[in-house]
Amino acid sequence: MAYEIITSVQNPLVKRLHQLLDKKGREEQGRFLVEGAHLVEEALKSGAHVVTVLYDQERNLDPACQRALANHPQDTQVIAASAAVLAKLSETKSPQGIVAEVNKTANEWDEWVNKLSDQDDTLLLFLDEIQDPGNLGTILRTAEAAGVDGVVLGKGSVDIYNGKVVRATMGAMFRLPLFMRELGQAAEEWKRQGGRVLVSSLAQDSVAYDQAEYSGKIALVIGNEGRGVSKEMLACADQFVHIPLYGKAESLNAAVAAGIFVYEAQRNRRR
Known part of the structure; x- marks a missing residue:
């Protein structure tokens, strides 16, 4: 030194x-x-x-x-x-x-996801145009705490190296595998590996988050704070999931929703 x-x-x-x-x-x-x-x-x-x-x-x-x-x-x-x-x-x-x-760390998605081909139990988080730095940092911190295996950040999302994002992660970004990818392409590659895609949506056939099936290889998709999940990612869904709202609020903060989903997924998988 x-x-x-x-x-x-x-x-x-x-x-x-x-x-x-x-x-x-x-x-x-x-x-x-x-x-x-x-x-x-x-x-x-x-x-x-x-x-x-x-x-x-x-x-x-x-x-x-x-x-x-x-x-x-x-x-x-x-x-x-x-x-x-x-x-x-x-x-x-x-x-x-x-x-x-x-x-900056250059994680290679193709190499990393191919290593998961023989693993039967993997939990990923796909983030579809998360734009608020505080939300992204909090999601990454929560994902790392919950034991998520990796996070894929779609195009149009806030810069992961933005100072506010970095501070909000509280160091989680240094321990969690992170990838910047075209989400639709990443979802198709994930499915070829035998993975399923669960999309946060209020679609008519959506099931409550505590009734969904989280076993095996799954990727959870969290959408943009304003418009939700893109049409492209809705089309990739194997299942739609949602968090019921019992009060008068119209929606949940993206970081809060991500936390509920990943912890429910881990609770379900450990049951």
């Missing part, structure tokens, strides 16, 4: 890292920022390629992050920085005193 000090927001490294706060910069560089001691520690412990860590020189390096750095398999540049530099690289009102530059 190489230590140095940066105090100017005009430093070339700081300017480059600042570009990672925008989607365009993240796509051009193939990297993203994580902020806060917990997330930096999770990134390091997960084995993600952490390129650079900057910490507030007045706060010192978080002890847990220091331990994680010592055990991290890759070389990581560690830099002490001024509060102004950390503020420049922060999206929060109160900068947390540490940020890390992390390489």
